[in-house]
Amino acid sequence: MLFNSIEFLLFFPIVTLLFFLLPHNYRWMHLLVASCIFYMFFIPQYIFILFTTIIIDYLAAIWIEKSDEIKKKRYLIISIISTCLVLFVFKYFDFFNHNMLALSHRFDFYYPEKMIQFILPIGLSFHTFQSLSYVIEVYRGNQRAEKHFGIYSLYVMFYPQLVTGPIERPQNLLVQLRQEKPFQYSNLIEGLRLVLFGLFLKMVIADNLGVYVDQIYSKPESFSSLSILNGLLFYSFQIYCDFFGYSSIAIGCAKAMGYNLMDNFRNPYLSSSIGEFWHRWHISLSTWFRDYVYLSLGGSRVKIHRWAINILVVFILSGLWHGANWTFVIWGLTHGVLLIVEGLVNRVFKTQKDKGQNTIRKIFNTIKTFVIVSFTWVLFRATDFTQVKLIVKSLIRNISVSDDFSVDPKIWLFLLFFITLDSVLLNNRFDVWCNKRHLTFRWSLYIAMILMIIVFSNVDNFPFIYFQF
């Protein structure tokens, strides 16, 4: 079920209302059924894949808790391998085969041509990581194994964040799922605010920008450099608003029932360095990689070359997590390299300390970071390297080309409105920020947003970008 669909507009209030009407003991069941219905709106039979992961990790965690050190590790490895195997089969198998086939042609060895061509179960990467975080935390002793299969299933399947996160940790969500959540008017209102904000981001900003981005990426060679730059700028905001929008709706839906999910974005485009960007962009994924991969590899408390390797490993994996395509891998690698260069420059010139003190430098660095990030999005958006090359080539060569690319002035106004709002929010979440505003202002904002969602949203089908991961 899509958040921006009529079905969801009916589903959400019904589920929330029933949640509060039911006694606490039955709520997990209600939410689990609701989550199954939510998931089965896409491809119903894929729920079995989800339950395979759930069963594997549920049992593994219980065995890990009961076992001694050696067995514990064995169970953890079995759990990680089997969970990742599901991910591999559905997401990476064809990619792997395709590359093996290319290698076989290059080095002249036999490799059978077998592609599965499954449709990727929606949100597979997200719930796989959420499930893994639970097993690892149990292994580390930070979390007790959940004996209640229903509650554990709900932890993986909790509908607001089932398909594109935020990727939760058991210490946060699993604990809350056991707590009794009384109805609180403030939670409901804050939740609804976030849902409204998220819908606005997705339907008014992201989807409207998407039309122009698609236009540019479909035939970059026929557009001028300026139009392509425009397209790159629009994509930066499209992907941000698309994903931020989804996360806000997810957090808002959970909040309405009293559950607090972790924030996923904190003004990423106001970052003054790539390092800072990754502290502000897709926080639940960045911290996942930090906690379970980067720190496990030794983090930064190792020799400099080892640290660089750690960074590269994390970012290549992060790229691969996003999609089974070399463009994603190179996108991740590029960010990794940029982060290493940034780290080295900071070490040599010790610029970290005085960064916050110089406003002009901060503004310059913020713009620089935004430009770099926007350019790297080309690797993320392009379907293959041919398209990347075409974009870059057209960007350089088409300076004097004239085209018919024109942007509706309304789009610029929406973008300006969003940039202003995003800057004003500055490290605050929309719901909390609204609390501090005057009633008249707040309501004017709500009404403006509702009106814009209904009247100016794009009516074409633009699925959430992160659904594909």
Place this chain on the structure above:
Amino acid sequence: MIPKSFYYKIGVIVIVLICMNYLYKYTYYEKDIQTHSEVINGVRKVVKDSCEVVYVGESSNTNCREDDIDKRSISAFIGDYYPTLRVGDITKPAAHAEIFYLLLKNIPESSAVKTVIVTLNLRSFDANWIYSSLEPQIQKYAVFLRGYPPLVGRFLLAFKGYDNRSEAELEKMYKHEWKTIELKVPFPLKNKTVKEWDRAMFHEGMKNPDGSKNYKLTELACHYIKTYAFQIDTVKNPRIKDFDNIVMLARERNWNLIFNFMAENTEKAQELIGDELIFLIKQNRDLLVKRYHRNGVLVVDNLECVPNNQYTDTTWTTEHYAERGRKIVARNVADSLKRFYPNHFF
């Protein structure tokens, strides 16, 4: 607990939404209509031109062949027979009876319309059309035709409040019908379902004079099977309901109603597949003609009246006719119109 102010706020939102509805109606509504439901212009035109006879159809009305001398539409040819009457048309390619019904509903009761001629396309009863990949697009432009308050219409468009099934889902639906629905005929049929029949045709294939397989003809034959091998279920088929709605609407409005049963290339169907398929086509035709005759509709049966050489598409099944084909259909409709306008026929 929910404070009292919450209910006041809900009240404020409702009032604001009503105001927004008017604001929208007088600002962006018309622009949205032109973007998403421009077919309404056809309705506006027939009303504005005070047309007495309205022809409602899809691409079969206007499609022509390059070598046609007179490239005008079927409705225009009908108009030629009644120079004293104003004959207008509302044409929307790929539309079906549900859209025709909505379009007709949008004609104000105060208009000059007295007679409505509606295209009755046999293929539109087929699973392949009912679950066509074009359907979500059709349903999208139908939203503004359904008569909701403007803001509600825009809201439904924004939140995809229409049948917005994906191409894959739709494909699954018609393939399911092809696989599961058994064809019941009073003679032995080797292949019980469309899927079996299609597969058998694909394997057997159409042959060239030298005995080799003619892939193009085989593909066309398979297509004929998938298009025409069905039996209308009057309870489940959505088109029946749509045509029934049109009949009801015509009664309410006191319109003369004519269903123009479009010609299908039965000659080609006979040549490629044979009697079994022709039986099914005619069985469906008989069912529809009888059903709507019973309901007081004048059904013009054109099924077999256009010869093979008058079909513009030779690699696909369509109701696109060349000039003579369009004229034949127009003549038949014009003849039946005599019943309502005996003194105007020229």
